[in-house]
């Protein structure tokens with residue numbers, strides 16, 4: 001049977017790369033974008049077989065959009081729901097000077113928004129091997145933070161990891177798998193800070209690795225914090 005994945009934030013960057021990767025592996029892909037976003041690239045992914053590509057609309061910071069979004073999914077169930085949305089946040093990245101709005105924006109987009117949506121998606125997952133995946137960062141590791149800095153981004157991904165781990169614990173009876181995946185430092189708008197810096201890896205390398213990690217661990221029932229090379233990251 002054709003496997004299906006919901007990718008939240010799939011119209012550019014790693015999300016778009018993942019949509020293409022899973023489509024090419026034969027999956028049915030539902031990719032989302034925010035209202036008004038340019039979804040031409042995402043639609044193009046489905047050119048070879050438009051029945052396997054669906055575009056939906058959701059902004060993870062907007063709880064008011066959730067009911068219509070769920071309705072638009074119809075009765076479809078997913079093998080994997082992948083929550084990918086993220087922002088870098090204020091360039092200063094400093095907890096000392098951050099405004100309340102800057103903290104709210106990054107926490108809602110990177111952590112609480114995706115987790116809130118994920119709670120609504122649990123019963124849209126297949127019942128035998130349900131899997132949630134979150135696009136986190138190695139910057140979210142408390143154990144690895146030996147150098148400080150990047151406080152807003154680190155904090156948002158640490159919270160994402162914590163809440164994802166909690167979701168796994170709360171849904172153990174369902175056998176829910178929860179994967180927190182670091183995609184590597186990859187060539188995207190965020191990874192290059194809009195062209196200002198050189199990343200470590202190409203987008204293709206990242207999304208191929210992330211898709212491999214999903215396929216390897218989906219349905220395991222575990223909560224894992226891994227990078228795109230399938231290497232464990234300390235919490």
Ligand SMILES: NC(=O)c1ccc[n+]([C@@H]2O[C@H](COP(=O)([O-])OP(=O)(O)OC[C@H]3O[C@@H](n4cnc5c(N)ncnc54)[C@H](OP(=O)(O)O)[C@@H]3O)[C@@H](O)[C@H]2O)c1
Nearest residue numbers: 009013014034059060084085086137185186188189190191
């Ligand atoms: N690239 C890297 O090196 C790297 C490293 C570690 C982790 N990550 C993580 O990987 C994920 C994807 O990043 P990327 O590098 O592909 O960045 P990107 O090219 O900047 O893409 C970010 C994606 O998030 C979406 N998004 C932002 N705010 C949203 C919201 N409120 N609701 C729904 N979607 C929203 C964007 O949609 P719009 O087009 O509407 O803005 C876009 O699709 C992020 O979670 C990021 O933290 C990236």
